[in-house]
Amino acid sequence: MERIGEYLIKRLIGEGGMGKVYEAEERLSKRRVALKVLHPELANNEEGRAQFIGEMSILSRLDHPNLVRCLACSEHEGKLVMALEYLEGKTLRELLNARGRLPWSEAAFIATQIARGLAAAHTQDPPVIHRDLKPENIMVLADGGVKVMDFGIAKVLQAMSRHTTHTVGTLQYMSPEQIDATGLDARSDYYSLGLVLYELLAGSPPFHSESPRELLNLQCTEPPAPLPDDVRRGLPRGVETLLLALLEKSPEDRPADADAIVAALEPFAPADGAVAMEPTPASERQVGDDAPAGGRRVDSVPGVNEAHRPSLSEPLNTVQLIERARADGTQVSLRAALTIILVMSALAGALTFVIRQFVG
DSSP: OOEETTEEEEEEEEEOSSEEEEEEEETTTOOEEEEEEEOGGGGSSHHHHHHHHHHHHHHTTOOOTTBOOEEEEEEETTEEEEEEEOOOEEEHHHHHHHHOSOOHHHHHHHHHHHHHHHHHHHTSSSOOOOSOOOGGGEEEETTSOEEEOOTTHHHHHHHTGGGOOOOSSOGGGOOHHHHHTSOOOHHHHHHHHHHHHHHHHHSSOSOOOSSHHHHHHHHHHOOOOOOOHHHHHTSOHHHHHHHHHHTOSSGGGSOSSHHHHHHHHGGGSOTTOOOOOSOOOGGGSOOSTTOOTTOOOOOSSTTOOGGGOOOTTSOOOHHHHHHHHHHTTOOOOHHHHHHHHHHHHHHHHHHHHHHHHHHO
16 A cells, blocks of 8 residues: 555545645555645745645644644655545535526525635634635535535645746636735635526526636626526525625725625525535426526525425415515515405405304
């Protein structure tokens, strides 16, 4: 069995521009880990090595349910090695590929968990900025939990960019200030979160181009394309308002911190935190030429989620109907509420009259 330092390699999980990831076992503790081995070219200079070790020492102190924990970092035969907690699940990219766009309640739940992880990292001293937030770096666990991966890696690559050919960050998910190299803070991560949330809702990113130059121009200058009509029809206004705020070109116009994002999204997330891991059943897919595979049916009544639609066998009083509509984001005016009450009262009176006629 191959060995890297104190870790016994079991199998190769994946390989990318940065290096390879293995499922491995810590020799003494028998602990199962994900071992990330960076390419040797990333460790060919003292500056890069020092940056890696310094950043990893910060990441190793991050301990939050929505962040992948860095258990240890080391150097072995010229290779920079990170031992991360091993996770069972799928990346958000794999989930999107399998299911297409997600119901807004699931998208809100995932985005809320991502924002919680960002809040934990951004409140460190100094703040830890992700710089490369994208579906490939977000893991959805088998139990529905969400974890953000690869914090700080873009910073390490940035410090060594003079010595490598690696792209720092991913063009499709870069903030305008990251593209312009004007200095980054936590709000850059919020823009990337907005791009991820948009893709969860629409099934594709808001900006498309085969040309990298044109794509960067769109990110910096153009507003996002409106969400599809059938997505907006069932989407609470509060979720759309937050999405547009996250995608503001100027950092000053985005939410001030991740806690504000959590506060805005949390009321719309499902209480059980369930995220389906399998493709949506065919019986629940949208009907229509523009329906992506795995899309959910959108309720014909704006603002009313299918999960909250009352069944024929579920009796609801007037107050429950109004409260349910409010919970789903539907605005109920005073006039509409009074109309509902009067109609229900009239029906109740008529029913009472009929019963008395039979009894009498």
